[in-house]
Amino acid sequence: ASYMKQAVGLAADLVRAKVPTLVFGQSRNTVERMLRYLREKVGDTVPRDAIVGYRGGYLPAERRAIEERLRNGEILAVVATNALELGIDIGGLDAVVCAGYPGSIASLWQRFGRAGRANQDSIAVLVTSSAPLDQYLAREPGYLLGATVEEARIDPHNVEVFVQHLKCASFELPFEKGEAFGTLAADATEETLDYLVHNQVLFDTGKTYRWASDAYPANNVSLRSVGWDNVVIIDLEHDKTIAEIDFRGAHTMVHEQAIYQHDGETWQVERFDYENHKAYVKRVDPDYFTDAMTYVQVKVLDVFDESELALHAPSGQRIGTDADAPCLTGYGEVALVEKVVGYKKVKFQTHENAGYGDVRLPELSLHTTSFWLTLPEWYVAAQPEGRAAVVDSLRGVGRALETVATLALMCEPRDLGTTLGEDADPDLAGAPAKLGAVRSYRPTLFVHEYVPSGIGLAERIHAHKEVLLDRARELVAHCPCPRARIRGRRGWGDTSAPRRAWPGRR
Structure with a gap:
């Protein structure tokens, strides 16, 4: 069986035993498939709404509702990406199952630490995939148990990061001519400010650079990714937005004829309005998903x-x-x-190829x-x-x-x-x-x-x-x-x- 099915099998046993469980997946599609499989496995004993998914792309109101139900103890199992890894109060959970190594020791221990709050006993399980990194760790468990947490690094002069920070700083307080920003030289700072003036984000008064846009810049700064441009996903039947996705991810997940998975349900993309960043979907029930x-x-x-x-x-x-x-x-x-x-059409459960399509x-x-x-x-x-x-x-x-x-x-x-x-x-x-x-x-x-x-x-x-x-x-x-x-x-x-x-x- 695949590592996803193994993780789902462990989670199903915990759910049947009424153990509040958090299952981590490596990607949005992985989370949606595991959510579907878990509901199918325990559907005879556990209500469908007691098992939920949580990932980037869910609308803010939907995520807030899930978080509240978690704190109130109304949910028995959550299948999530790293969106639930930190920064969110999720109440009391007793078990964590990680389907695949998340990429760093710090991230793994953060996930394991989501269970067992208030000095209560808990269980944490890592189910390794067939990926080379996972297999190495399966053979060398001492690395996980004995190594120190890695040193986090970031490049503050990354253009995408730096420009967004400069816009937020300009909104709070005007920049004076010749002023440096952080560790960046004054001439480089002024060059970037002039770029924002050219794009009508700032106004050059001659002595200072002042905010000139009517938008709040922090709204476009993501804490989880560099990009900010999103595509909205619209239910054709009810003309209602059901989700959103980053523009780069939209190419692989909401191209025309793709099967988009949301909350364990499947939707077929009927039209992708590329210019206006909108994907129109309708509810379907196929026996396959798509892989770009x-x-x-x-x-x-x-x-x-x-x-x-x-x-x-x-x-x-x-x-x-x-x-x-x-x-x-x-x-x-x-x-x-x-x-x-x-794209490939891949059958649920068996993961057999069922056909191909052009994009x-x-x-x-x-x-x-x-x-x-x-x-x-x-x-x-x-x-x-x-x-x-x-x-x-x-x-x-x-x-x-x-x-x-x-x-x-x-x-x-x-x-x-x-x-x-x-x-x-x-x-x-x-x-x-x-x-x-x-x-x-x-x-x-x-x-x-x-x-x-x-x-x-x-x-x-x-x-x-x-x-x-x-x-x-x-x-x-x-x-x-x-x-x-x-x-x-x-x-x-x-x-x-x-x-x-x-x-x-x-």
Whole structure:
């Protein structure tokens, strides 16, 4: 059974025993499916409204009503995302079930701490998924029990964060000419203030910058995400707003013909008004849900730093005059282009594929930061398994590196992503080959951030690349699956010498 079903099974046993329970899921769709499964399992003994969902996207009035019922002890089980992790009084709960590792020790203990208030006994369970990070923790429980809570980091100069803070500060008190904001230099502060003047948010009096907009800026500052632009979801039959979703998430969850799940019910998206940010849905009862398929491309815009890692050909073999060409690593600003190209229909309970559909939506662009690792052409040619095996192995290295980076940095798995491309050199990537020339092939692994402008994660990966690559190698080497170990080593050198098989190892 899947980890979600295992978590639901444990929660069902607790609910039948009348133990107030909180179940944490990793995403909105996961929460909705678990809510549906849990209600089906205990529907013969527990009223439907005694089991509720709680996540971002529910309307404020709906969330407040759930919180009040929790405090009054009217709810027996809640299935929630991290929206219920902290900052909300949820009354007395006796059990917590986490379906999947949340991404940091601090977050896990915060979730476990939601139960057992007032010095009462409680139970907390972590059900690990098949994800590499979860499997590592399942094999190394001492890491969870013995490691200290991570150090939280944020980049206050992130453009998306900084501009919003500057708007809120301007609303409270006018800025004087030449005044600095926080640790930012005065000239950079003034440049940003002039940008807000240009967009008619502020007014330049000659001596001060004063608030000129009729909107309250704090309303557009989210405590849980950088973006603020939302799409409203409207019930076609009753012409009533039932939920909202961030604009980026709307591409995968409310494209036309998508099955949108809300409070355990299913709605089909009949029309997505892209320009006006409205999705129109109708109540349906299918035996499947939809899962969007996304295509991602990365283009390097600016190189902040680059360095070299040594590589050797298999068994010490040297090929041509470029055999000493290094493996390049770096980090910098990138343009991330995402496009939802289709969706899968997946059956409830069995999770079988039931079909596919096309999605026609514009691309989404995101300027962020990324770490990259580029293999030289000679190294690709030296692998006896061929180019396809190299690409497959590099993709596996990306998953392993993303896993260990998530552990090493205090971030959630969805804060990072991996993509394969060709050549990180912004002057060469995508350039056509000269007439009569054979274009070189230099596969590149990108480990990029999903936060606009980045918050420093890519920079830290680059700074600690040798340690993180070594940990990634150890993760693959100790995987209990023989097929995974072979795949992890192939394409990186002689399988009899796996340490030399990884970048940075001689």
